[in-house]
Amino acid sequence: MKIKNILAWTFYLLVIVGVIYANHVMTPEAHVPKKEDTAPTEFSAEYALEHIQKIAQQPRPAGSAYNKEVRQYIKSQIEGLGFVVNEGFHTVKHKYEDRMIDVYNITTTIKGTDNTGEILFMSHYDSVDEGPGANDNAQGVAIMIETLKILKNSAPLKNDVTFFFTDGEEYGVLGSTAYAKSNNLEDIGLVVNLEARGNKGKSMLFETNENNYEIVKEYLAASSKPYGYSFLNDIYKLLPNYTDYEPFKKEGVKGLNFSYNEGFEVYHNASDTIESVTLSSVQHNGLYATELAEHFGNIDFQSKQTEEKAVYFNLFGYHTVMYKADYNLILSGIALVLTILVFLLAIKKQVISVTNIRTWLITAVVSMIAIFFMATLIIACIAVYQLFSLVAVLIPIAIGLLVVTIMTFVSRKFKLVSKLANRVKILTILDIILANLLIGFVLTGLCTLYLPNSHYLFAITVILQSFTLSIQLACNAKGTVAFLMSFVYIIPATLILFPLLYVIGLSGGIVSSPFVIMVLFITVPYVLPLNFRFQSKAIQHNTKMPVHH
Template sequence: MQQTLRSDIGNDGRPGDGESQLRSKPVQSVILIALLALAAVLSLRGNRPPDPLGHDAPTAVFSAARARDVLARILGDGRPHPTGSAANAAVRDRVVAEFDRLGLDAEVQRRFVCGASVCATIDNIVARLPGADGTQATGRNAVLLSAHYDSVAAGAGASDDGAGVATLIEVARALQAGPALPRDVWLLANDGEELGLLGAEAFVREPEFANVGSVVNLEARGTTGASLLIETQPGNAAVVDAVDRALDRPGGTSLDYEIYKTLPNDTDFTVYRREGRSGVNFAWAQGAARYHTPLDDLAHLDPGSLQHHGDNMLAMVRELATAPAPLQRPHDAIFFSLFGRELVSWPAPWNPALLLLGLAAWTLLVVRLVRSGQTRLLSLLGASVAAVAALVLLALLGWAMHALLGALGATPAAWTAQASSLVATFVLLAVAVFAGLARPMSRWFGAPALAAAALVPFALIAIAAVLAMPGASHSGLLPLIAGGLAGHLWPRRPALWAGIAAIVAAMLWFPYVMDSYSAIGHPGLSATSVLMGLVLLPLLLALSDLGRGATAVAVAALVGTVLFAALAVMRPAFDADVPRPLNLVYAGVGDDARVFANTSGPLPEEFLLDAGFAATTESMLPWSPRTRHPGRSGPPLAPPVIEVLGDTVRDGRRRLQLRLRSSRGATEGELILPESVDLASVRVQGEALATSRHSRSGPWRSITVVGLPTEGVLVEFEVDPAEAITLYGVDASPGIPESLVDVVQARDAIAVPIHGGDITMSWTRLEIAPAE
């Protein structure tokens, strides 16, 4: 009798045709699932670059084809060109020639400068597009366009950051083709970014920088992807408004900025922001497996990404050069891109009110549900605990799957060639778990309680974000508010209002579901499952209303999880487009020098055998606990020389003056100092180290000089007079001895160098007794 009565009650709580209502539930579920899928797909539009424009694009418009021609001329033979190398000098001259083609007088500013831990002589290239009145602006009115032209030693730097330099030059040409902007535009192709933002550190000391009010900086962490707004500055509300006015395809969110602030990564914009300048920092981040490798070349550069960079920079410089200056307000903005078309934003001070709205809407909804007899508080409490527990379960399963794939050899490096299979595995794992839980949880707690409980994790995220990470607040606030308000409109249709919250969550979260792996590699795969679970949690009722269809979805997703996991294990982890990273280091002192395989992942046994490396690892550097695979010996290495030139005690501090030089003509020198040394006291050739937003941990501090003079480099620092200290002097040079060419050839058959590439290094140890 009770079952019959329930079947005659419609979704709105009124008597009706039970059979009709039962039929309508799956229809509603299919519609909600389809809308969620549509929102998820559309949310990825913001991560897709536009189609590139050709040579026939209007002259005042940015053209990726024209910019690519510029980049091809700049890169020349495509050799890596790290700061201080002959190849970098050639690239510098070709950049100057590009400015000459535009009729711009480019100045090369050669400076010796120190970053947070590296010092070098750099060559910045500076040019100016004068404002409409033809006179040089003063008082922080000018706009700075910035990109760096140096590369790492392992790659040609076509994307990082040759594309930025080529974009800057093509933007300058487009600006010349239109009417002059009201304010000056400074063009900076800087050097030494890869060493520690040295070009930016040098430029902020130049008199031209005093005239700069806002900055547009371009970067890349890969070879493809949308040009996203990854960084602004405190008080960014006015800048976000400018971005909204200027860009046709805005990408990036305030959550991206919050994430960026927590990462141990900096760009030149970090320096400009530190100096109080406002502006925008754009970067793309797909294709990270090719980042800082030989595959960062012209062939792998996505022309759509180049077009997006150019569209963003050109639109922003036109906006910033005409907007009231400075573009700074006392508060930040919360912002996100709506399907890559519109930038939605609100002032961060609104967050508490929005949180109050969301929590009030949810609380009042719960009160209505309880008073109407649709649920009980005990059921709601149980459902809330179960919802959070389901996410915890999913996190544990994701961790277990990640560990299993690692044990089976599917993740030997941060990024591998089975990216699509890996991401699909963890997405489908979330679908399998939540589709499997949908019907049991609905039966255990009832539809209204489960729908209200599905909003609890978003409420917790919103509270935490508003209190500790305001830029992330929209990711919790909007699903909470959407679900709560929809619940008041349709209180007796819990599947509907919970589904609306899921659709909003998909719109906000799905790009992170798909990009967690791209952002940080395989450690992000567990997050892929959890984030997908967050999207699916409010959809549990819609899945439950599919009846046996929910079980079919769970089984199909589980089968898909297993199949994609098997594909990830069976497919080769590396291929021509996603190479294995591996550097060779020839290291030691005197006759005790050997080649080492320097990699973070396992190496094929056949390579170790053929190249003469041991299967086990051992310590390579006396100050580092990290181990590498040792190989065979080679020519002896003369150690560097450390001379103590001064040793004085004053005001309770001991100041040491040392000279480090290479006895074998190495191009790089390094002092490894104990952690007790105050880095603020360090002077290299009289230059202080720059400040850094990142704290250093560990027992040692490294001070590096690139372009080590023949006569050596003078380093001064202070220590406690009562302390005995041990330090190391190191010299390094690119490549390894020619006698080990067969080892290089064996490596090149299976892997590529990365970041700093292959090096030869030697060291000496110096112990200094306490002052008498």
């Protein structure tokens, strides 16, 4: 490779890394003010830590003696602030075991001056059996106690604000389900649930109600550090997880669900201790609670009724882009027109090879199937080990080896790998980009129909890349000019797509790595630079490349 090309690729990689790093710098962790410098109406995670130290000294699963101690502590804090404690007792069935559980829900309400809809803040005070749950979810309980104190010292709000400390969440959202069944939910204007699925990182909005446009719009107006991506709603539906918001969402209650998720290794185990808590993460959740209480406490919920969905995402730092999901169809149309235009120009310029495009499509599909198979095998091994024993893991391993052996035999028999490898060697960047534009448009169409929250990931990147590519082809841009023009789509596409990889990586730790690789196969071509000097030998020697059929 020539020195000039090496420098070009080095510059390209530096830009990609620089954009990601700059975005990280522009999205700083929440500042934690010192206790002594905090006004009575301001939140400080240092105050919240004092409650966490009282609550998370040991595991407190529902029905345990320490769970009762923590419940008494929460009640004493509420009463000490001069508020009335309401305790709801329910005997319910354990979701995962054949036994009954007694759960005790705690609520207290601050009455508003002119209520148009109740705001319900939620956090569960129980923990898993395996760990003290300092992050999951003592921090949420501590934040609610501190928010209650702040509201006491603040001007009265128009709307009622209820603080709901739930029990039995870890055994299958038992407390919140019982509450939802035994109370009238029609008067609830908004549910705000505070969670943690790790011990550090920025807290993100990962779930909302379905018709969420007005609620998300108000959330963005309220929060000083809004952080969230609408595609998280679609990913969360695919995960085997649940929170206390679940029974409310099923009944159509509007809600905002927040969680910080880095440090997944402490989640649901003995490592979730007081020492593991990161104050900046608690501060971010605390800012959500206090700012949303003040903002939604004074809005008219009756005027915020809507059947419209929102698409939203952080683009650079805490700057958030939001628009109605109704525009998805328009964006899909633009993507279609520009994709067709690119292919027409590529045909006119005779720089398209149907054979090469087909080769990359086959390569991408085969690779993702192989990676998915490996991911399924790894997850099966982990599941079998957790449910049975290490010896039992030999069964999925044996099945995996059998499948690999059969596929290897078939591949060698018909020389499939060697044939595909020979075709891949002659692929150019343009071949890969054109093929991936087709993949992107198909995904855009599928998202339009089934995953509207994720639509922007593919629609906007396809539009940006096809628009730039059409100009490059129309103007016969080559060499350095074509290379530099590529950054018109590379920089915004990086900002849009990187959070998808980041979130998938956080969702399951090392187990999610195969899925990250699968997504990379689809997303990397959207940030590849185009330099027509990198085309096939036929073009480099000024020989016209025929259009293959």
